[in-house]
Amino acid sequence: MSDDQYFRLSAEAVTPLRHALPAVAAQTVEAITQGVPAYAEAFSGTLGPRIEKAVQAALGTFLNLVSRPARAAQGSPLTPALEAAYALGRGEARNGRSLDALLAAYRLGARVAWRELAAISVRGGEDSVTIAHFAELVFAYIDELSAASVAGHADELATSGRARRRHLELLAQALLAGESEHLAIAAADRAEWAPPQTLTAVLVPEPAARAALELLDARTLQAAEGGPEETSVLLVPDAHGVSRAHLMRLLAGRGAVVGPSRPWLRVRESLARAVRTARFAPGDGAAAVDTEDHLVSLVLNADPQALADLREKALAPLAGERAPTAAKLAETLRGWLLHHGRRDEVAAALFVHPQTVRYRMTRVRELYGDRLRDPQWLLLLTVALA
Structure with missing residues (x-):
């Protein structure tokens, strides 16, 4: 009026x-x-x-x-x-x-x-x-x-909402850039964000990020940059210990890769591991990928060239065999190492007859000789065939 x-x-x-x-x-x-x-x-x-x-x-x-x-x-x-x-x-x-x-x-x-x-x-x-x-x-x-x-x-x-969202984005960027403790705490104060004990970096496809945020702790930060293309980076507070299982359940079916929990000022370490894991374990989308389940692969893939050299050295005795035969012998040797030489278990794992395992391992022993009794060689083979 x-x-x-x-x-x-x-x-x-x-x-x-x-x-x-x-x-x-x-x-x-x-x-x-x-x-x-x-x-x-x-x-x-x-x-x-x-x-x-x-x-x-x-x-x-x-x-x-x-x-x-x-x-x-x-x-x-x-x-x-x-x-x-x-x-x-x-x-x-x-x-x-x-x-x-x-x-x-x-x-x-x-x-x-x-x-x-x-x-x-x-x-x-x-x-x-x-x-x-x-x-x-x-x-x-x-x-x-x-x-x-x-x-x-x-x-x-x-x-005020736009201003605070911007401050939260800047805080996330500061944490992932590894800014000093002094600068990170100042950024948290500007964003009116209470620092948690830990932060866990989570990679989520961009289309699923908004829905994921609605399920997570209200203090969760979202970074505009830092992860692979078409992926959002979420920094989830205090998802360590027993809370991690709950986080994994919440993120099921969203194509997420969950890094380890780290003290909040060291969350960039969590992101780095999540990014590395995403390269070789993208997951099937049904369950979130937990980087803790891929520690061996992470170690093995830390230096791809070194791993390639190690495998070449460890499998050199098989080099004279035809490629299909060498592959079967390497597969059997891997089973033998993992199952501590228990023939029936190796056969079950490979879906072959125990006699087939016996035959193949006889050939492997001929090629490797005393090296299969050398602890250093067994370690080399275990890593090469992991």
């Missing part, structure tokens, strides 16, 4: 209302103090007189509206009141309060103010039609103030 749409009251009707404003404002504040617990402390403390003056000013603005000549000079008396209500809504958001208490205060304040102002109008001899219009205008005015506060609250949340 614009100020031009407000029903006009005569000067004679408004004058007694103006005289009563201080008393009406005091009664309104008292009613809000008693009826809205969230404001009881603020209204009854040192802010009480200031709030009372603000209520009186808002009621004065309303009386200016309803007594303003229809063709008054430009400049709406409603504008300052709406701006104040907007600022009030933003302030409530900055203080971490919802709008419930503020809107309740508006409603209660409107009822009390209307009751007192209407009583004055009745005593002044105003007719019922005028008083009915007056009631309509009071509540329309409060509705406009409420709407302005709602807008201010929403805008503040949007602004």
Whole structure:
């Protein structure tokens, strides 16, 4: 409702209302103090007189509206009141309060103010039609103030939310860049983020990142960069110990790769391991890939060229055999090492007859000779065939 749409009251009707404003404002504040617990402390403390003056000013603005000549000079008396209500809504958001208490205060304040102002109008001899219009205008005015506060609250949340999200992104980047403890703690303070004991890096395909975030600890950080392309990096707080199994269950079916838990300032180590694991164990999507299940492969793949040289040395005795035969002998030797020479277990693992294992191992012993009794060679073969 614009100020031009407000029903006009005569000067004679408004004058007694103006005289009563201080008393009406005091009664309104008292009613809000008693009826809205969230404001009881603020209204009854040192802010009480200031709030009372603000209520009186808002009621004065309303009386200016309803007594303003229809063709008054430009400049709406409603504008300052709406701006104040907007600022009030933003302030409530900055203080971490919802709008419930503020809107309740508006409603209660409107009822009390209307009751007192209407009583004055009745005593002044105003007719019922005028008083009915007056009631309509009071509540329309409060509705406009409420709407302005709602807008201010929403805008503040949007602004502060964007700012905090940016601070959280910068914190994640600082951690993954390995910034110093001093800088990381400063970034956490700016983001209003309480550091956990540990962080666990999780790689998730970008399409699944939002859904995964909704399932995880609210303190989970998301890094814009750091992982493979088309992958989001999530840093999950305190997912160590027994909590890790719960994390793995939450991430099942989302194509996630979960790094080890590390002290929060060392989370880049967790990410590095997750990235390395993702290269050779992408998973099937049904279960999250746990890097703890791939430690041997991680060690073996730490230096691919060294592993290739080691395998070449360890399998050199098989070099004279035909390729298919050499592959079968190497496979049997691997089973023999893993099952400590128990022929039946090797046969079961390879889906062959025990006699086949016996035949192949006879050939392997011919090729390797005493090296199969040398601990160093057994270690070399175990690593090469792992």
